[in-house]
Amino acid sequence: MVTAEYSAHHLQVLEGLEAVRKRPGMYIGSTDSRGLMHCLWEIIDNSVDEALGGHGDRIEITLHGDGSVEVRDHARGIPVDIEPRTGLSGVEVVFTKLHAGGKFGGGSYAASGGLHGVGASVVNALSERLDVEVDRAGKTYAMSFHRGEPGVFAGPTPDAPFTPFDKSSELRVVGKARKGVTGTRIRYWADRQIFTKDVAFGFDELEQRVRQTAFLVPGLEMVVRDERGADPVETSYRFDGGISEFAEFLAPDAGITETWRLTGSGTFTETVPVLQPTGAMVPTDVERECEVDVALRWGTGYDTVMRSFVNIIATPKGGTHQQGFEQGLMKVLRSQVDQNARRLKVGNDKLEKDDILAGLTAVLNVRLPEPQFEGQTKEILGTPAVRQIVSSVVTKQLAARFASTKRDDKAQTSLLLDKVVSEMKSRISARTHKETQRRKNALESSSLPVKLVDCRSNDVADSELFIVEGDSALGTAKLARSSEYQALLPIRGKILNVQKASVSDMLSNAECAAIIQTIGAGSGRSFELDAARYGKVILMSDADVDGAHIRTLLLTLFFRYMRPLVEAGRVFAAVPPLHRVVVMNPGTKPHETIYTYSEQELHALLTKLTKSGKRWQEPVQRYKGLGEMDADQLATTTMDRAGRTLRRVRVEDAELAAGVFELLMGNEVAPRREFIVEASDRLARERIDA
Structure with a gap:
C-alpha cells in the first residue's frame, strides 16, 4: 500500500501495481483458486514461450510445503542490463512495470502466449514475497519484491523484516553460473490479503495443464513436484507426437x-x-x-x-x-x-x-x-x-x-x-417424437410399450419404474408392487451391448427402444432430465451371474445414452435375497423367517443359530430367480420401501467410468483379456457381480 512515508522512488514503482492490487479480478479473473492458478500459468507460460522460441527444453514447477511455488527454466534468462528509458534493470522492469516485456512486436517472440506484458508484474503485485534469480553471462543475479516493491528481506520467509530500496534499486550478484548455463528461477508466496482464505494450488489441475503443454510443445520436458505432503510426489511429461x-x-x-x-x-x-x-x-x-x-x-x-x-x-x-x-x-x-x-x-x-x-x-x-x-x-x-x-x-x-x-x-x-x-x-427422429416421450394420460397411453404396467400416480418424484427380467418375474412383481406409484417394464433376457453397437442399431433394438420410450426423456444429446417420467429407475434382475450380466448391459445403456439420469442419482439396482432361512421356534410360537444376501452372510447366520441352539428348516431355500419368490416375499425383501435395500448407481468420475465401460464392454478384446488375467486374484466376486 502507498503511504505518506514512501519516497518518490516508491511511488514511481507502485503507481501501476497499486491498480492491480485494488482490482485484481480485472487481471486474473477472480481471487479464488482459479485466480491463484492463473497467476501460476502466467509465470509458466513465460518459460514455455522461451521453449517455443527454441531456448530450453526443460521446465520444473515445485509446490513447496510453505505455500510458495517455484518455476525453473533453462532458457536465456530475463535480461539484466539497464533499460534506457526507465533506467532500471530488465528484471525490475519485467516485474514492476505493467505492459513491459519482449512481446510487443519487437522480434523477441514470433508468436507467444504472453502478449500484454502484464503477467509477471501482476503476479508480483499480488505476492507477499517474490524472489527471482537469473543465470546470465557467467553470473547469478537476484532480486526480491514485497507486494510489488523491490527491496531486501532479512530472512528466507515472507514475514521476515523487509527493507525497500530508497533512492535506487539494486540487482544483486549472488554467485557464479557455469559457462554456457542460463535460465530463470522464480519463487513466490501468494498474498493472503488478496486471495480468499484457504485457497491452495491444485496438483491435479496443475498436472493436467502441464501434460497439455507437453503435448503442444513436442520435445519439451515438464516436471511437477508436490512437496506439501509427507511423501513428495513428482511427475514428468514429454511427448514427441504433438x-x-x-x-x-x-x-x-x-x-x-x-x-x-x-x-x-x-x-x-x-x-x-x-x-x-x-x-x-x-x-x-x-x-x-x-x-x-x-x-x-x-x-x-x-x-x-x-x-x-x-x-x-x-x-x-x-x-x-x-x-x-x-x-x-x-x-x-x-x-x-x-x-x-x-x-x-x-x-x-x-x-x-x-x-x-x-x-x-x-x-x-x-x-x-x-x-x-x-x-x-x-x-x-x-x-x-x-x-x-x-x-x-x-x-x-x-x-x-x-x-x-x-x-x-x-x-x-x-x-x-x-x-x-x-x-x-436420430436428431430428426427425436424431434419428431419429442412430445410422445412425455408422461401420457389415459387416452395417450397406447403410444407407450404394450408390456409396460404403469402406475396410477402422476407425481414424477414419487414414482418408480422397475425394469424386471422376464415375464415370470413380471407376474410375481405385479402382485407384489404398489400400483399407486410403482410401474413395471419386463425385458426379454440380455439386451443389446450398446457399447459395441451403433446408434442406429441401438434405436432399432426393441428392448432398448422400449426402455427409452418408457422413460420418455429421449436419448443421447436429446436427453432431457426434467422430462423423465419416473423419479427412480430400479433394475431388478436375478441374483446370479446372468442377472449381473443383464444389469451391466442395462447400466451400459443408461451410461451411454441417458447419462444425466445416472449422474442425478436416479438409477438404482434392486438387491433381492439369495436365501430364505426359516428358524423353528418351540411350541406354538410362530416360526421366524430370515433372508440373507450372500453365501458369507448365510454361513454366518447358520453358525450363530447353531451356537444359540436353534434349528432351521432343511433344506435352506436358495432363490435361483425372482420368479421363485411368491408376491409377499418379493414385496417384503425387494419392492416394499419399508424393508427393501437399493443400491444407488453413481458416476463420481464420468471419464474414468467411461474408460471402464469401454474396457469391459467395448470392441477391443486384448485389453479386456489382459485385465481379467491380471486382476483375477484381486477382484472379489461381489465386485464383479454388481
Whole structure:
C-alpha cells in the first residue's frame, strides 16, 4: 500500500501495481483458486514461450510445503542490463512495470502466449514475497519484491523484516553460473490479503495443464513436484507426437477414423500502433502470418471433445479460430453428403453442427503474432481474420482427404458420412417424437410399450419404474408392487451391448427402444432430465451371474445414452435375497423367517443359530430367480420401501467410468483379456457381480 512515508522512488514503482492490487479480478479473473492458478500459468507460460522460441527444453514447477511455488527454466534468462528509458534493470522492469516485456512486436517472440506484458508484474503485485534469480553471462543475479516493491528481506520467509530500496534499486550478484548455463528461477508466496482464505494450488489441475503443454510443445520436458505432503510426489511429461498424440489421449471412444492432421497457413493485414524512437505511437499496416495445426478424429460415441489453443494458450471459450474450424467442417461435410445423397438416403434434410460434432475429438492450435484476446485471462480469441484462414485450411485439407483414392481414406470417409447422417436422422427422429416421450394420460397411453404396467400416480418424484427380467418375474412383481406409484417394464433376457453397437442399431433394438420410450426423456444429446417420467429407475434382475450380466448391459445403456439420469442419482439396482432361512421356534410360537444376501452372510447366520441352539428348516431355500419368490416375499425383501435395500448407481468420475465401460464392454478384446488375467486374484466376486 502507498503511504505518506514512501519516497518518490516508491511511488514511481507502485503507481501501476497499486491498480492491480485494488482490482485484481480485472487481471486474473477472480481471487479464488482459479485466480491463484492463473497467476501460476502466467509465470509458466513465460518459460514455455522461451521453449517455443527454441531456448530450453526443460521446465520444473515445485509446490513447496510453505505455500510458495517455484518455476525453473533453462532458457536465456530475463535480461539484466539497464533499460534506457526507465533506467532500471530488465528484471525490475519485467516485474514492476505493467505492459513491459519482449512481446510487443519487437522480434523477441514470433508468436507467444504472453502478449500484454502484464503477467509477471501482476503476479508480483499480488505476492507477499517474490524472489527471482537469473543465470546470465557467467553470473547469478537476484532480486526480491514485497507486494510489488523491490527491496531486501532479512530472512528466507515472507514475514521476515523487509527493507525497500530508497533512492535506487539494486540487482544483486549472488554467485557464479557455469559457462554456457542460463535460465530463470522464480519463487513466490501468494498474498493472503488478496486471495480468499484457504485457497491452495491444485496438483491435479496443475498436472493436467502441464501434460497439455507437453503435448503442444513436442520435445519439451515438464516436471511437477508436490512437496506439501509427507511423501513428495513428482511427475514428468514429454511427448514427441504433438497434437496427434494429444487427440488420441483425449478420445473417449473407439475410433471410426484415424487421427487426421490438417495443417496450413495464411496471411492477413492489420493496423496496429507502433512505438517510434521519438516516443510517439503511429498507426502502421503490418502483415501477419497465421499458422494452423489441427488434429481430429471421429469415434463411435456422441460426446464432443474440443480443445482450442492460440500460441499453446488454451481458449476454453473458443473464439474466431474455433468458429473458422466449425465453418470449414460444415462446408466440407455438407458438400460430401449432398454428393452422396442417394447412397446415404438423405432426402431434403440438412446437416447441422451438432450432427458433425457428435463423436468428434479435435485439437486446434493456431500461432500468430500479437493475437487479440477478450481480456487478460485469454479465454476467447478475437482476431477477426483468423476465422477465414482456419476455415480455408480445414476446407482444403479435409476436402483433399475425401478426394483421396487410398483404400484406407475411402473406407474411413465413407464410415464418417454414415455416422454424421445417422446422427442427423436420430436428431430428426427425436424431434419428431419429442412430445410422445412425455408422461401420457389415459387416452395417450397406447403410444407407450404394450408390456409396460404403469402406475396410477402422476407425481414424477414419487414414482418408480422397475425394469424386471422376464415375464415370470413380471407376474410375481405385479402382485407384489404398489400400483399407486410403482410401474413395471419386463425385458426379454440380455439386451443389446450398446457399447459395441451403433446408434442406429441401438434405436432399432426393441428392448432398448422400449426402455427409452418408457422413460420418455429421449436419448443421447436429446436427453432431457426434467422430462423423465419416473423419479427412480430400479433394475431388478436375478441374483446370479446372468442377472449381473443383464444389469451391466442395462447400466451400459443408461451410461451411454441417458447419462444425466445416472449422474442425478436416479438409477438404482434392486438387491433381492439369495436365501430364505426359516428358524423353528418351540411350541406354538410362530416360526421366524430370515433372508440373507450372500453365501458369507448365510454361513454366518447358520453358525450363530447353531451356537444359540436353534434349528432351521432343511433344506435352506436358495432363490435361483425372482420368479421363485411368491408376491409377499418379493414385496417384503425387494419392492416394499419399508424393508427393501437399493443400491444407488453413481458416476463420481464420468471419464474414468467411461474408460471402464469401454474396457469391459467395448470392441477391443486384448485389453479386456489382459485385465481379467491380471486382476483375477484381486477382484472379489461381489465386485464383479454388481
